[in-house]
Amino acid sequence: MAETSCLMPASALAQLLPMHLWLREDGTLISAGRTLAKLLPDLDDGLVGRLSGARPGEPSDPMTAIRGAVDGRRRLFLRVEGSQLVLRGHGVRVAGGSVLLNLGFGIGLHHAIRQAALTDDDFAPSDLAMELLFLQEANRGVLNELSRFNEQLEQSRARALLQAQTDPLTGLGNRRKLESTLSAALKTSETGEIRPFALVHLDLDNFKQVNDLLGHQAGDDLLRAVGKVLRDQIRHADTATRIGGDEFVLLLPGMTSRPALKQLSARIIGAINALTPPELPGLPVSTSLGIVVWPTDGAEHPDEVLALADEALYASKRSGRSRATIR
CATH class of the missing domain: 3.30.450.260 (Haem NO binding associated domain)
Structure with missing residues (x-):
């Protein structure tokens, strides 16, 4: 040039x-x-x-x-x-x-x-172009690292929450999981719409005899098998929890059909009855269920809904066990 x-x-x-x-x-x-x-x-x-x-x-x-x-x-x-x-x-x-x-x-x-x-x-x-570029790249690196850290923190928090709400024996939710899920289910939507659900409280008939005659390992094996039965019988949107001992609670959003609830109960009763240990042929394991369809009068809080389901469960036991009562 x-x-x-x-x-x-x-x-x-x-x-x-x-x-x-x-x-x-x-x-x-x-x-x-x-x-x-x-x-x-x-x-x-x-x-x-x-x-x-x-x-x-x-x-x-x-x-x-x-x-x-x-x-x-x-x-x-x-x-x-x-x-x-x-x-x-x-x-x-x-x-x-x-x-x-x-x-x-x-x-x-x-x-x-x-x-x-x-x-x-x-x-x-x-x-100062290269210095500014270095600062920009350094800032991007810091932001990427912070983003990665926040993602890991959120994943750790989610894992900790899941662990805190999981029954270690059966892998179902625990009482804390039930409390949070039931509280959320009782809240109406922002438009005031009521979202109905069914709450099923069940426990095992003759479970104490399994522990006493066959030992606690046999009892734990039975509880794990019951947990699998419940997971297999419910839908993806439903929640199955073990709230202590041989007591389980199912929360079934949108399930208000009594015939459908009776069919579900019959399947659960039949599947759990099939879990009876062969060493106890004369003492079958079964389950009794108490079911509440919400909304229902006199039940606005989680404890009130659980109390009604508990009353229905004991009505099933008084009627001969291995059956469901819907109120």
Whole structure:
């Protein structure tokens, strides 16, 4: 590239201003900084197709945009064609009517570095671009690390909550799980809509004899088997809990059909009866169920609903056991 009279020769400009662009009035290139030449290696062939005006409402022709910004003493914005990169800067008229521009990357710095594989050597020593990029990358790294930490913390919290609400023997929910789920079920929606459900309280008939005659290991095995029966019989949206000893509670959202509840009860009774240990042929294990369909009068709080289900359970026991009572 030929040198033209200016404050300094083009070779000095290239060293001092690695992002400069020196143009004749007709747009012919006189000199380009080494970094700009690295980003746009074909500037000798002209600006059209490589740069365009990027300010809204102004001509896209690059030389028209440059003249308008320089003569109007405005900031200059030039888009690098084929990319999202926008160069910004300012310019002045110099000898012979030529235009000297000093450009920069602004917030698009990281795009330019990736696009042209720029390094610290491509910036003037006084340019804080690399320091700013380092801070940006460091900040992104910190934010990513915080995000990862928060995700791990949330996962740990969820695991701890699940563990705190799980019965270790059967893998069902425990009393704490029942309390939280039942409390949520009793709350009406924001529109005041009542969401009905059925609550099933059941325990095992003759469970004490299993423990006394066969030992606690046999009793624990039976409870685990009952837990599997309940998981197999309920829907995904339902909740099965063991609230202590041989007592279990099912919460069945939307289940208000008495015939459907009777069918479910019969399946549970039959499946649990089949769990009777062969060592106790004359003492079958069975289950009694007490069921409350909510909403029901006199039951607005979890304890009140549980009390009604408990009353229904004992009605089943008084009636001969191995049956369900729905109230």
